[in-house]
Amino acid sequence: MGIIRNQLRWSKSRASTFSDCKRKYYLRYYQHWGGWEDGASEISRLAYRLGKMVTMATLTGSAVHEVLAAHFRGLGNGQFRELVPDRPVEIMRRVWMDAKKELWRNNPKKYPPLFELYYDRLPDGDKLRGYAEKARQAIKAVTKLPIYGRLKQIDRADILWVDPAGGAFSERVVFNIPPYEAISVPDLIYKDRDTIVIVDWKTGQVRDQDHLQMEAGAIWARQRINGIDGPIRAYLAYIASDSIDEFPVTDEDCLKAEEVIRDDMEAMTDCLEDSERNIPRPEEAFPRQKSRKFCEYCEFQEICYSPI
């Protein structure tokens, strides 16, 4: 296996972290590097572990995504299996139990620490049941969407892409915004007659960057998936709140998105001491966020000296 290099590539989550808190960005994208290796420094090991941490809110979203990804992958392979609303709850329970046993001590990638247990912020029973109910409702909401009925009817060859889910990274998700590289992992792409539909399942609230994420997905799809030549529509399904944001993604939208991505990449490159090798400036060049609202659920509290 070749040596894995820490590469500077745009992604929506990377750009959001950079905009939210520079210190967190440094910890997540640089300090953590190599933290999985036997000879890693204590601080890198800790940053790596904290970078794998999930909150109950993010766990709810990732469990729902995992169940949907498995379902639509099956559909693409010609195997229809019912969507079971309890399935994400089973995943959440398993992650909770593994985190309680502190299995993250040996393998935080496979067994992520859970913020609420790690930082002793245990939610009460009602709140925990609320997360489980939210996951069930999200799955039920998908089955009621008109596109769900449509997806069961279309030729399986028209399901063009399903998120591998579970953080499986491959070069397939990389695309070019010269002179930079970027990453996009749409949840689902299918062809409906002449139109390409890019779907993203959202279990959180509407965010400003959601449209940019879909535009990045459209640029990626045009570059990396064969046969993406028709008009593209984005379908943002906010499945926890039963709302849909559906819109065309034009070539002009994509050009604007490319400019935003280039601007983000220039700003991130400015924080490097050595841009060829993606070596960052010293930690002090990445200031902590002054607004505490970003700190409340930040997984890096153990490293960051900012008192919460």
Ligand code: SF4
């Ligand atoms: S605790 Fe706050 S200041 Fe520190 S890394 Fe997290 S968001 Fe940034």
